Amino acid sequence: MGKQQLKKYFSQLSKEDLEDQIIELYTTSKEVKKYYDFLLNPDIRKIIDEWKARISKEYFPVYGKRIKARRSIGQKAIRELSFLGVPPDIIADIRLYAIEIAILFTIEQNRTNVAFFKSFETQFKNALDYMHKNGILSDFKSRCRQIVARVNDAQWSNRRNFELLYARYQLKHKQ
Numbered sequence: 001m002g003k004q005q006l007k008k009y010f011s012q013l014s015k016e017d018l019e020d021q022i023i024e025l026y027t028t029s030k031e032v033k034k035y036y037d038f039l040l041n042p043d044i045r046k047i048i049d050e051w052k053a054r055i056s057k058e059y060f061p062v063y064g065k066r067i068k069a070r071r072s073i074g075q076k077a078i079r080e081l082s083f084l085g086v087p088p089d090i091i092a093d094i095r096l097y098a099i100e101i102a103i104l105f106t107i108e109q110n111r112t113n114v115a116f117f118k119s120f121e122t123q124f125k126n127a128l129d130y131m132h133k134n135g136i137l138s139d140f141k142s143r144c145r146q147i148v149a150r151v152n153d154a155q156w157s158n159r160r161n162f163e164l165l166y167a168r169y170q171l172k173h174k175q
Contacts, residue, residue, distance in 0.1 A: 031083070038084045048090060051077040055098050059105035069105060071119050074098030088134035095127035096143050103150045117156045124162060128169045137169060144169075 010018060025032045038047070057065075058073045074094070081091050102120050105111065124147065131137040137144075144166055151162045 034080070035084065044086060044090060047081070047084070047086070048094070051081070051094055052097055055094075055101055059101050067109075069102075069116070071098070071102070071116075071123065074123070088130070089136050089139060092127065092131050092134070092136055092140055095123070095130065096140060096147065099124055099127065099147055100143075100150070103147065103154055103156075106156070107150075107154050112157070114157050117158050121158050121161050121165070125165050128165060132169055 013021070026036055027033070055074050055077065058068050058070055061067060074097075077094050077098070078091055081094060099120055102116070106113075106116070128137065128144070131140055148159075148162045148166050151159045156162070
């Protein structure tokens with residue numbers, strides 16, 4: 001169904017019927033509930049803190065739970081924040097935070113998983129793409145440099161790729 005059909009359908013409903021449908025969606029769909037809860041009470045700081053805590057717990061679980069280290073949790077955060085319509089600088093912050101936590105994890109756990117490193121290289125590239133596209137790369141310049149330096153300090157096997165990626169975006173940004 002397209003937007004035109006949906007608009008036509010909605011125009012045929014009374015205000016009360018439309019309200020009933022939205023309330024039904026609100027009670028049956030987690031996504032719709034989350035969207036309206038955020039729309040009516042946009043506590044951005046709270047949602048950022050919740051996602052940062054979830055990302056941190058993936059790598060540094062509390063109370064002796066098992067380490068999962070799933071990159072997908074950071075991706076899930078990005079999808080949800082995009083869905084809610086939060087500003088690009090907040091999404092960029094979460095993107096970089098997930099990378100920073102992963103670097104800290106590899107240092108503390110002495111991990112050397114090449115596939116893990118490569119996945120975060122891709123995530124770093126995607127973050128740079130996103131920030132460049134939204135014109136906010138200069139706002140995160142120091143954090144990006146810090147990520148490159150930390151990857152270097154952590155001796156990731158693909159550390160040179162991080163340097164090259166960042167240098168390439170620095171050149172793009174200057175143009």
